[in-house]
Amino acid sequence: MSVILTQTDTTVGLLSQDDKKLQEIKSRKPSKPFIKVYKNFKTLLASGHRIPDKYKNNIRRSKKTTFIVKNRAFRVADVSLDSQILKDSSWHYSTSANESGKNFDRDFCVEKADIIIENKERLSQNSSSSLYKINHKKRKKIR
Template structure:
């Protein structure tokens, strides 16, 4: 699998671009490449390979649904639900960068999304713009809701 491909797919939250190359996603969204990009993982076990979860938040993260957490090292991760179609797709990669499939500050436009992706992953449900994940910033001692 080519790690620089941009996939257009229905994620567990909304329609998204996914890639193993975060710079390519920044170009697709037409945003500053210095801006950090959310990473999605297929399991908690995969998450542990990339980040140390503060003890206070382990249960919260294990039970979270459709939530993104910004960790003390400023990296943002979201664990995808078990037994979802999106998790089945992610298991082929374990970890991918993810962002909504739209131009920065704009709503979803199918034509734009198709023109800025290399591979389109279709499902029976087609593409549906849904609510984005909640975002929390966590530190050793506290959790702050960002979105």
């Protein structure tokens, strides 16, 4: 599986369906999971995620928001670039495009990525997604 460097719906990200490659690039502990980004809400549900009924509309309509349900982090994000590679895949693991604890460094990312997708606006580091932990009873904002 390839590692893709691209502008995500939030910031510059590394995407792949191989979480081991992303762990290696980021020098990240295997115990720390990656966010799984789905191309639409239907795909999220088809993957086996159990979403509390009272939050389904909130998740379906959310923008730039990551949710944690039963220790599984996910986000629904429309493909913002006209890239067939991203459109053909129903999900990717996602992480910010940087070394752990550092800011975006284009040279580092270009060296590590197999595929680079960017448009005329180029790649720019923006704020990360909001993060909520939800269960059947409550929703807690983490960032």
